[in-house]
Structures are given as structure tokens and as C-alpha cells.
């Protein structure tokens with residue numbers, strides 16, 4: 409056994425307290441920011457909670473603000489995102505190389521500590537000591553020696569050195585190498601590579617951009633406030649592509665505190681989502697253009713933008729949502745707009761066919777917005793995809809039934825996974841005899857859109873989520 413391995417800790421047996429002398433005798437010093445992060449990690453793991461919903465609530469309830477809130481946010485989201493990379497390093501620090509038998513709550517603590525050691529400038533003694541205290545307070549003093557020893561072992565090298573040791577060779581296995589380095593599951597990295605048609609520099613750039621903290625994007629409601637005005641009020645920048653968009657740097661504070669958002673003149677919405685909603689309205693039509701349908705509308709981001717544009721052009725929008733609680737959110741988003749909400753399954757509505765434009769913003773894997781949902785990359789499974797594509801195909805088919813001959817169906821997903829994008833669209837359009845229209849002209853001035861006919865946006869190219877958009881036209885001759 410080499411010197412380093414001798415110093416590695418053995419894992420504790422589950423639920424079996426070790427000798428009392430392992431734990432330091434001083435009482436644990438609990439830091440509120442780290443306690444919040446630790447509690448959110450637990451809620452994410454035990455209750456399938458969403459970190460970006462639980463964290464603000466805990467911060468509010470515990471009256472944590474300012475620097476403590478910023479630290480809690482950084483540690484929570486950073487740890488959630490980096491789980492795969494952190495686990496690889498932690499596992500390398502265990503004598504028997506198995507994480508599986510480390511108590512889940514202890515592993516939460518180890519991840520939180522390892523994140524601080526590898527991806528922040530927090531001094532080693534603070535990262536290790538505070539983590540030992542957190543886990544000790546939760547599990548008992550007997551665990552302190554183990555946590556301390558694992559984290560001391562993690563701290564022996566920086567992230568780069570660990571990754572050089574643990575990552576597969578970049579030339580032999582670029583997907584595996586970039587996946588570990590950017591803390592993505594391999595299957596997600598592979599799906600990005602397939603969509604990009606690249607396993608080299610562009611894949612690396614895409615995964616790196618996906619691992620960054622994203623800007624906050626706001627949408628200025630058309631007819632109420634302009635993007636220039638919104639940018640001036642918020643101190644943000646007018647977005648490069650959406651005529652209604654404003655971008656604010658990550659960590660600019662709670663967008664809910666922005667006055668135009670409180671007054672419902674603006675909302676938080678990724679610029680890619682804005683572009684897709686706007687594209688729905690830009691496809692040329694012959695004949696009527698009054699009845700628009702949003703077939704998967706909750707929580708109402710695109711319905712609100714479509715509603716505002718419909719109100720200007722004299723159209724109306726029907727918004728369908730299957731989940732009643734999400735339909736409630738639409739109500740809140742579309743107040744004062746010409747939008748009617750229906751709680752129904754989009755595959756079998758009682759709606760009168762003959763819509764001029766239909767948006768299918770289908771349920772999807774969300775692989776395109778992983779940067780905005782810290783824990784999502786580790787929760788999604790490849791096996792989710794086939795159920796989703798079945799549902800997506802059925803929703804597109806229903807939309808083609810509801811649109812009038814010559815009308816358009818715009819299909820959008822927040823995913824670059826080929827099965828959810830080109831795969832399902834190509835197959836469904838072929839079966840229904842729908843024409844696939846080149847979507848690129850409806851994204852004017854957006855660069856790097858490839859060869860069409862589909863539009864795939866990317867964080868590393870456009871600074872947006874990886875939204876996909878396809879436009880289908882129902883043939884004039886169709887019944």
C-alpha cells in the first residue's frame with residue numbers, strides 16, 4: 409500500500425456508531441449558510457425536491473440574506489450540479505472505492521465539503537471543519553473522524569489534478585473525458601455530441617457552457633414596456649436576439665424584486681424560449697390569422713408572450729394544460745391578455761379545430777436547460793426518453809388535427825436530444841403528411857443555425873438554453 413492509500417479513511421459501516429473517541433469533544437459550530445445548503449441537498453435527494461424552489465424558501469424562512477444567502481446559493485447549486493465529478497473524487501478517497509455503502513446523509517456532507525475544496529476559494533480548514541460539524545450534528549460524533557479524513561484526502565489535490573488522474577484519456581474517450589470534467593452524466597454528454605455532430609472542441613464548449621451559472625433573462629411584455637426601458641430600469645443589457653429580451657448577469661439578486669416584474673410588465677424567461685414563442689407568430693399564413701392555440705401551456709411563459717402579441721395583432725389564444733396546478737400558474741401569467749385557459753389533455757381536447765397557429769411546447773427531458781436546474785442532470789435517466797417521445801409524437805399529431813389546412817404547428821422542446829427533436833418530428837410529419845418548413849427565417853439575425861430546416865439553439869453559441877424548434881404546415885388539401 410502506498411503512503412497516500414495508508415492515509416485514506418475506511419468507510420463507516422451504516423448506522424453503526426464507532427468508538428466515541430473518534431469525535432472531537434467540542435460542540436459543533438453550525439454555519440447557517442452551509443446548514444441551508446446541506447438541508448437542500450437532503451430535500452433534493454429524499455423528496456425529489458427542486459433545489460431552485462427549496463433554497464429560496466429556506467433562505468426566506470430562516471431570514472438569511474446578503475453574503476450568507478449568496479454563499480448558500482453558490483454551495484447548493486454548485487454541489488448539485490457537480491455531483492458526478494465530486495463522487496468520482498470522493499470515491500477515489502475511500503479505501504474500498506465504493507460510495508454505495510456510505511450513508512446518504514454523510515455523502516451529502518462529503519459532496520458539500522468536496523465542492524468547497526475543489527471549486528471554491530474557501531480555505532481548507534473552513535471547508536473541512538464546517539462540514540465535519542454539519543455531519544456530526546446530524547449523525548453523531550462517531551462520524552467526525554471519517555468525514556475529516558475523507559475531506560483531508562480530497563484536499564490533497566486540486567480539481568485539475570484529480571481530473572487528470574480520474575478522467576478517461578481525451579483522445580480515446582472524449583465523451584467520457586468531457587463528461588467527467590464538466591460534471592455531466594455520460595449519456596447526456598453523448599446526446600450533446602450526437603446533436604452537435606462533434607466529439608471535439610465544440611462538444612467541450614457546449615458542456616462547459618452548460619456547466620456555467622447562466623445569466624438571468626427577462627422578457628419585456630410587448631405593448632407594456634420595451635426591452636430598452638426594462639434594461640434601463642434593471643441595469644441589465646438588451647438581449648442580442650429577442651426584441652423583448654434583457655439579460656442580467658448571474659447573481660444579480662432576486663428578479664422577483666425587480667419593479668416591472670412585480671407589476672407584471674415583465675417576467676423571467678430564457679431568451680431561447682422568447683425566440684421560439686415569437687417564431688410561432690412569424691410563419692407566413694395565407695388567409696385567417698386569428699385563432700392561436702398553445703397546447704402545453706403551463707406555467708404560461710410562452711402563453712403570456714403569445715397573448716401579448718395576439719393582443720397587438722387582434723388574435724386570441726387558447727391555452728391548454730393538463731396539470732391543474734400548472735393551469736393556475738398560467739392564470740397568473742396571462743392576466744389582462746386575450747388568453748382562455750383549458751385544463752385538458754392536449755391529446756384529446758374538446759376544442760373546435762381550425763386554429764391558424766398551434767404551439768406544441770411539449771413535455772421533454774429538459775436536457776437543454778440543465779444549467780438552470782442544478783440537480784436535473786443527475787435525476788433524468790436515458791430510459792425517460794422513449795416515454796417522452798411517444799407523448800411528443802401524440803401531441804404533434806393532435807396539433808395537426810386541430811390546425812386548419814394551410815395553418816402551422818410549431819413544435820418546441822428544451823432539449824437537443826435527437827430522439828426528442830429531429831427524430832419525433834420527422835417521423836410524425838411523415839405519418840401525417842405535414843410539410844416541414846425551414847424554421848431559420850423565423851429566427852432573424854440569430855447566427856449559427858446550421859443547415860435547417862430545424863433550429864437548435866445552444867448555450868455556447870447563443871447564450872440561451874438549448875431550445876429546439878420545428879415548424880410544420882398542414883397541407884391545404886388536408887381535411
Ligand SMILES: C[S@@+](CC[C@H](N)C(=O)[O-])C[C@H]1O[C@@H](n2cnc3c(N)ncnc32)[C@H](O)[C@@H]1O
Pocket residue numbers: 681703704705706707708709710711728729730731734752753754755769770771772
Ligand atoms: C415544457 S412545459 C410547457 C412550458 C410552457 N409552454 C411555458 O412556456 O411556460 C410542458 C407542459 O405540458 C404539460 N403537459 C404534459 N402532458 C400534457 C398533455 N398530455 N396535455 C397538455 N399538457 C401536458 C406539462 O404539465 C407542462 O406544464
